[in-house]
Amino acid sequence: MTWTLHHGDALLILPTLNTPIDAVIADPPYNSGGRTMTERTSRTAREKYLTNDGRHHGHDLGDFTGENRDQRAYGYWLSLLLAECFRLTRPGGAALVFTDWRQLPATTDALQAGGWTWRGIAVWHKPTARPQPGRMRQDCEFIVWGSNGAMIPGNDPVYLPGHFTGSQPRGSQRQHITQKPEDVMRQLVRIVPEDGTVLDPFAGSGTTGAAALRGGRNFIGIEQSAHYAETARTRLRAITPALT
Numbered sequence: 001m002t003w004t005l006h007h008g009d010a011l012l013i014l015p016t017l018n019t020p021i022d023a024v025i026a027d028p029p030y031n032s033g034g035r036t037m038t039e040r041t042s043r044t045a046r047e048k049y050l051t052n053d054g055r056h057h058g059h060d061l062g063d064f065t066g067e068n069r070d071q072r073a074y075g076y077w078l079s080l081l082l083a084e085c086f087r088l089t090r091p092g093g094a095a096l097v098f099t100d101w102r103q104l105p106a107t108t109d110a111l112q113a114g115g116w117t118w119r120g121i122a123v124w125h126k127p128t129a130r131p132q133p134g135r136m137r138q139d140c141e142f143i144v145w146g147s148n149g150a151m152i153p154g155n156d157p158v159y160l161p162g163h164f165t166g167s168q169p170r171g172s173q174r175q176h177i178t179q180k181p182e183d184v185m186r187q188l189v190r191i192v193p194e195d196g197t198v199l200d201p202f203a204g205s206g207t208t209g210a211a212a213l214r215g216g217r218n219f220i221g222i223e224q225s226a227h228y229a230e231t232a233r234t235r236l237r238a239i240t241p242a243l244t
């Protein structure tokens, strides 16, 4: 299996790529969180998503930028991004885009504005989310998904669930503020045939890449933060040497 990890802004790097890909699995900065517009647009990722300022079981989790767009600008930005991913994806290939409940409408709009045929919404269930008195528990995030035109049934079709359960890694396994469970990603990369290529324009700590490589798929990642680009490279190198 091969992988590359580009360091930089996905919006600037994607237009320079020409390798055809089979699916994009994107976990963008949600530009969400908080009860008011001020809370959503004025706080850093660490302030939004952690209660202990990034210190987690003795680790300092790195902050990241790109979290302060208002909802209209987020939809516009994500549309541009997904249009670039669409250009790289072979006909019939898939886009799987993570989001939360606040940004769900903006994300389904952006997917379609980017050229994709919207196919559905899958659920990521987080069993350890804390209960809140008098309220429904916020224990789900969502995977908005679509395809580049008609989906092409393969000779060996997969049957993926529409509901995935998994908790964010803890302790020494936790390397990123908004890290996704590798087990969930292992299931998602199955949307790509073996030996196919997965693109993640927001690689973070490299969870999608680790899942792709362990599942027999190639990986192309982009990450804006130098800290997390190196975290992802270290993680992927431990699985297999880099292509470049």
Ligand SMILES: C[S@@+](CC[C@H](N)C(=O)[O-])C[C@H]1O[C@@H](n2cnc3c(N)ncnc32)[C@H](O)[C@@H]1O
Pocket (backbone or CB within 6 Å): 008, 009, 010, 011, 027, 028, 029, 030, 064, 065, 066, 176, 178, 179, 180, 181, 201, 202, 203, 204, 205, 206, 207, 208, 222, 223, 224, 225, 228
């Ligand atoms: C939600 S996190 C991804 C976490 C990842 N799925 C994991 O499990 O570690 C989003 C990542 O996107 C990166 N990012 C934000 N804006 C970006 C941009 N314009 N281009 C590339 N990466 C960006 C952030 O630095 C952050 O690491």
